Every structure is written in C-alpha cells, then in structure tokens.
Amino acid sequence: MGASGSGKTSMRSLIFSNxxxxxxxxxxxxIDVEQNHVRFLGDLILxxxxxxxQDAFxxxxxxxxxxxxxxxVGVLIYVFExxxxxxxxxxxxYRDCLDALQRYSPEAAVFLLVHKMDLVxxxxxxxxxxxxxxxxxxSGTVPITVFGTSIHDETLYKAWSRIVHTIIPNAAVLSKHLTTFAQACSATEAILFERTTFLVIATSSPPDEAHPEQVNNDLSPTRYERTSELIKALKHSCARMREEFHALEMELPEFTAVLxxxxxxxxxxxxxxxxxxxTAALKINIRLARPKFE
Ligand code: GTP
Structure with missing residues (x-):
C-alpha cells in the first residue's frame, strides 16, 4: 500500500516480472487491487x-x-515517496491502515519503504x-522495519529479500544446511537465491563464525543485494540476446565464485x-548436494 505514484507497481514489476x-x-x-500469485520456492505461493x-481507492x-x-495479511508493505x-x-x-491491520491481522509484520531515495x-x-x-x-507501539529503497540500485533487493525471508517457514533450517555445505566446500560463504526473483532466501552463517581465519577477507555489507541486482541485469541482457542464463564461474586472484x-x-x-x-570441485559438490536441498 501507499500513495498513488509512490512506486508500488514499479517495484513489483522489477522484482517479480523481471x-x-x-x-x-x-x-x-x-485500478483498485491487482492480485498476483507468485510461485516462490516450490509449494510456497506468495x-x-x-x-x-488514489484517494478514492x-x-x-x-x-x-x-x-x-x-x-x-502476512506482511504489510507500505511505500512512502x-x-x-x-x-x-x-x-x-498510513495510521488508518495500521489501525485496520491491528484489528484484522494483528500478527502481520509491517515493513515501511521510504522509496525513490535516488532523488535525494x-x-x-x-x-x-x-x-x-x-x-x-x-506507528505507536506497532513494531516496524524501515528501509530506504530505489528501483535504480540494490537497496530494493535488500528490502524485499528481508520481507520474503520473514514468510519463509524453514529459513533457519536452510541456513544451517548452507553453513554445513559451505564448510564442506571450504567456502567463505554459500548464498541461496530464489530462481526468478533472485532474492536472497538464506545464507550460511557469517564467515567469522564458521571460519575465524577468514574474518580479514574484505566482504562488502551490500554484497547480497548487489549480486541480486547484477545477476538480474545479466539475465535481462541474456534474454535480449535470446539466450538463457544457466550458470556463472569467476576465477579472480582474490577469490573464486561459482553460481x-x-x-x-x-x-x-x-x-x-x-x-x-x-571450481570443478565446487561444481561437483553442488551437483552432489542437489538431492539434499530439493
Ligand atoms: P498507483 O498505481 O497509482 O498506486 O501508483 P504506484 O505506487 O504503483 O506508482 P508506479 O509504480 O506506477 O510509479 C510511479 C512513477 O514512479 C513511475 O514513473 C516510476 O518510473 C517512478 N518510480 C518508481 N520507483 C522509483 C524510484 O525508485 N526512483 C525514481 N526516481 N522513480 C521511481
């Protein structure tokens, strides 16, 4: 929800319609309410x-x-320009919507997006x-989570990954398995993305917990959402060339990445x-781990 022109449909079309x-x-x-059923992670339908x-609506x-x-309501996402x-x-x-939410869905999580931050x-x-x-x-006593977002950078992916994370029932279990898998591969990190939206579903526990010796690696705090944004852009370029995106490997002096x-x-x-x-060993490990994660 949010005022007309605040950017709700834009973010939906970016994240869910690519x-x-x-x-x-x-x-x-x-006009009025547009409902979408997005299949997200197998049987989980968003x-x-x-x-x-507009005011009349x-x-x-x-x-x-x-x-x-x-x-x-599972989650209320209110967009403020x-x-x-x-x-x-x-x-x-906003206050009226919050009152109604408190009455009909008091358990719903509330996310507030301060949107179009690129204009600041x-x-x-x-x-x-x-x-x-x-x-x-x-918001009074209602717990809220606020994000600054823009459709022109990775901030939108950070917010939406967090939103979706709250409604994934087994996120903690996934994280645990990813940590075990990352350790088995001697990887600094393992990150799981949803296939179409490329939102982050779960990550292995931070490397400082799993691998104290890797704390010095310079890991950017925006790396997850930057990856979502970059891969979405790459997928889009592939589609324009009538090619399908399958996988990615990078071998750099500082690190190796396999997607x-x-x-x-x-x-x-x-x-x-x-x-x-x-990298070949990492790919074999991924292949062998597939049945366990499926
Ligand atoms: P209603 O459907 O009337 O409720 O509006 P809405 O909230 O769905 O707005 P919509 O997504 O149609 O966006 C309105 C305009 O805002 C469009 O021209 C978008 O291009 C623009 N817009 C959306 N997000 C951003 C953003 O992050 N930054 C900037 N600069 N413009 C944006």
Whole structure:
C-alpha cells in the first residue's frame, strides 16, 4: 500500500516480472487491487496485493472493503515517496491502515519503504534516519522495519529479500544446511537465491563464525543485494540476446565464485578465498548436494 505514484507497481514489476527500471515510467495507475500469485520456492505461493493508491481507492479500502483488504495479511508493505508533496495526508492514510491491520491481522509484520531515495541530493543516511524516527512515532507501539529503497540500485533487493525471508517457514533450517555445505566446500560463504526473483532466501552463517581465519577477507555489507541486482541485469541482457542464463564461474586472484542452479527454484552462489580449491570441485559438490536441498 501507499500513495498513488509512490512506486508500488514499479517495484513489483522489477522484482517479480523481471522488467527493467527504465520501463516503469510507462506503467499506468493501478485500478483498485491487482492480485498476483507468485510461485516462490516450490509449494510456497506468495499472494501479492498491489493496492492502487488514489484517494478514492484508499477511502474504499478503509471503509467498505476494510475486512477484505486487511484480513489474513502476512506482511504489510507500505511505500512512502521520499519527497512526497502531501506528507500529512500520507501519514493520515498510513495510521488508518495500521489501525485496520491491528484489528484484522494483528500478527502481520509491517515493513515501511521510504522509496525513490535516488532523488535525494543531500545526505541520504541522515534523511532516512529522520524519516525512520518520524515513522516510528506514527506507528505507536506497532513494531516496524524501515528501509530506504530505489528501483535504480540494490537497496530494493535488500528490502524485499528481508520481507520474503520473514514468510519463509524453514529459513533457519536452510541456513544451517548452507553453513554445513559451505564448510564442506571450504567456502567463505554459500548464498541461496530464489530462481526468478533472485532474492536472497538464506545464507550460511557469517564467515567469522564458521571460519575465524577468514574474518580479514574484505566482504562488502551490500554484497547480497548487489549480486541480486547484477545477476538480474545479466539475465535481462541474456534474454535480449535470446539466450538463457544457466550458470556463472569467476576465477579472480582474490577469490573464486561459482553460481549454479541448486534446486528447481533456487540458485546457489559459493564464494571461496582458498586458491587451492578448484571450481570443478565446487561444481561437483553442488551437483552432489542437489538431492539434499530439493
Ligand atoms: P498507483 O498505481 O497509482 O498506486 O501508483 P504506484 O505506487 O504503483 O506508482 P508506479 O509504480 O506506477 O510509479 C510511479 C512513477 O514512479 C513511475 O514513473 C516510476 O518510473 C517512478 N518510480 C518508481 N520507483 C522509483 C524510484 O525508485 N526512483 C525514481 N526516481 N522513480 C521511481
């Protein structure tokens, strides 16, 4: 949910329909609610409701459609345009939605996206901090998670990976298996991505826990979402050349990376800093581990 033009349909089309950011300017306003059923990880189906944000629709969600819209909600994602023209109206609608959510789905997680951060010229971190404090004030006692996002960089993937992670039932078990697998491969890290969205589903535990000797490796804090963004762009280029993306191998002086299909719905990325480990060995390990992860 969120005001009209805040960017809801754009992010949906980028993440779930694999459209490039450049095409989002052609999207028309969403009329009422657009429902999507996205098959996500085998039997897990994500039921995504994109609620058009024009005032007439918002008024209807909060009155006649109230119980339909707010019942059985797993996660509420509310999008705020960072440089909104009418912050007071935005805040009023948000509070009304939160009230309705508290009444019909009190267990739902609440994610707030301060969107179009690319339009901020000054200090983005400071602005996000201030908006987060304001939104916490608006939300009262309801726990919220706030992200600054933009369709033009990796921030959107970070937010959506976290959102999806909250609704994956066995995420902790997956992480445990990935840690074991990473150790078996002498890998610094193993990361599992969903096949179509390329959102991060689970990662092995941070290398400092599994491999104390690898703490010195310079791992960027944005590496997961950057990978999602880059691979999505690569897949898009492949599609334009009428080729299909299958797998990727990189052997650099500092590290080796292997990205390959793991299960019907996932890809795995192995990052290895030990120069004695051959990529062929990593690929064999992935092949042998497939039945276990499937
Ligand atoms: P309704 O369907 O009316 O509720 O609007 P919406 O929230 O779905 O907005 P939509 O996704 O249609 O986006 C409106 C405009 O914002 C489009 O022209 C997008 O290209 C633009 N937009 C979306 N995300 C971003 C972003 O992160 N940065 C910038 N600069 N523009 C964005």
């Amino acid at each position: 459209n490039p950011a450049s095409l989002t300017s052609r999207l028309g306003a969403t 039921n995504l409701w994109d609620c058009g944000g 918002m008024d209807s969600y909060l009155s006649t459609q109230r119980s339909t819209i707010f019942q059985h 960072v440089s909104t023209h009418d912050a007071v109206k935005d805040a009023a609608y 010229a000054g200090d983005r971190a400071a602005l996000l901090e201030r908006r987060t404090r304001e939104l916490q004030g608006e 390959d299909g793991m299960t019907r719905n996932t890809y795995i990325l192995l990052i290895v800093h030990d120069p004695t480990i051959e």
